[in-house]
Amino acid sequence: MPTLAPDALPARLAGEPLRPAYLIAGAESLLVLEAADAVRAAAREQGCSERETFEADARGFDWNALASQINAPSLFSAKRLLELQLPTGKPGKEGAELIAGFCANPPPDVTLLVLAGAWSRQHGGKWSEAVSRTGHFVEVREVRAHELPNWLERRLRARGLRADAGAVQLLAERVQGNLLAAAQEVDKLALLDDGRPLDAARMEQLIAESARYDVFGLVDAALNGKPAQVARMLAGLQAEGEAVPALMGMVTMELQRAAALAQTKARGGNLAAEFRAQRVWDSKQAAYTRALSRHDAAQWERFVAEAGRVDRIAKGRAPGDAWRQLERLLLAVADAKARRMLAA
Known part of the structure; x- marks a missing residue:
């Protein structure tokens, strides 16, 4: 066919x-x-x-x-x-x-x-x-880890950006196989572009400039169990004019990954194989492992459902304050004691 x-x-x-x-x-x-x-x-x-x-x-x-x-x-x-x-x-x-x-x-x-x-x-x-x-x-075939640099290079070129191999590799390591994250990073780089070719040093500088408050760090803070950092980063994103719907794609994706990992763990399955299946890079596996120790599989499924509710609120399809509910969701992910806030 x-x-x-x-x-x-x-x-x-x-x-x-x-x-x-x-x-x-x-x-x-x-x-x-x-x-x-x-x-x-x-x-x-x-x-x-x-x-x-x-x-x-x-x-x-x-x-x-x-x-x-x-x-x-x-x-x-x-x-x-x-x-x-x-x-x-x-x-x-x-x-x-x-x-x-x-x-x-x-x-x-x-x-x-x-x-x-x-x-x-x-x-x-x-x-x-x-x-x-x-x-x-x-x-639409899966973009595998070894294919990601070429995929990124084509996407950068399509946005009028020129990057050498070192710069592309640095970007690939940052997004860790998450294509939504990669697309958002390329869009940010296009906004910061000054016409110069991107080498590794310039790429690192631009990533730092675009990452004062970003959804990557936000999700990492939640997975790593840092509620104070979650609250601070959410406040920063809101102050910088970010919209909740723009954040929910990645938040939901990461929660779904965690839910799949939690199900595998609950069944006594091969967690290392599930990490590979979910394309969780080695550098992020420790964060997921810590997060899985805080909540059981049923709770992760509830987090995914709550993310859907937050998205509906943000799009005007359900009543409520999207920023407040997103904060409560991510604080609950970061700290099991904060789960009671989700019912509020």
Whole structure:
């Protein structure tokens, strides 16, 4: 089944009419999101002013609702974009038949964008092959540790930054395999860029200038059990004009990692293997180990759920003060005695 690399998608979108279907799949959430944004932008440029999202995250998902929208006439524009989110990467029999049927005879006014949060050979089938024939299948593969410097160098170059091998390696060591962190660091470097090529010394200086208060240090402080530092850094981020939604991606990601590690520990599994699976670099494993000793697996799951609530508050989807609730969450991570604050 032919696939398209995420880096190749923008050029393909720019050089051809919008295809009837796209499948973007992989566990690298940042790259999936960026590829999806590229399709959305192309859809808007080509007349898709209507967009509707469906999330097939449970067995009770109503596939007839999606089928009805596919067949419904457009109310406001000539073209529509329908997004189907498949967190498990598996649409089931009914969903697979619907997607394959759509690709066999796509309506001229509908583009179907399928986003899968996981992908392997076991996820594929006739439905994904149908998408690949009718449109494009963008497979987002994991960026491994040895691939990260080249990935960073390409991203820096795309932002107009020139960096030598030493500078890129220094940046790779800072972000420790976290692509969201890497993307944010590159964005900060672009703002601080003065046109000079980046060597290791200059990179270290710019990282220091951008890191007075940052989400990397914030999460590290929480994992390392430093509540006073957490409170100070949060106050600094708020004073510098950061927005809570911009912080929640990394906070949630790190809490999910900790929850997965805690589950492995609770089962008596191979924690070293889980560190590798979660791409926790050697330099951060001690912080996670300390954090895991403070809370059991069930508590880490509650932390992940609370992070979701904070994100909803920050986006206006739930009542409350997002900064206050984020502080309570991270203080609870840092100090088991502070967990009672989460109920407040």
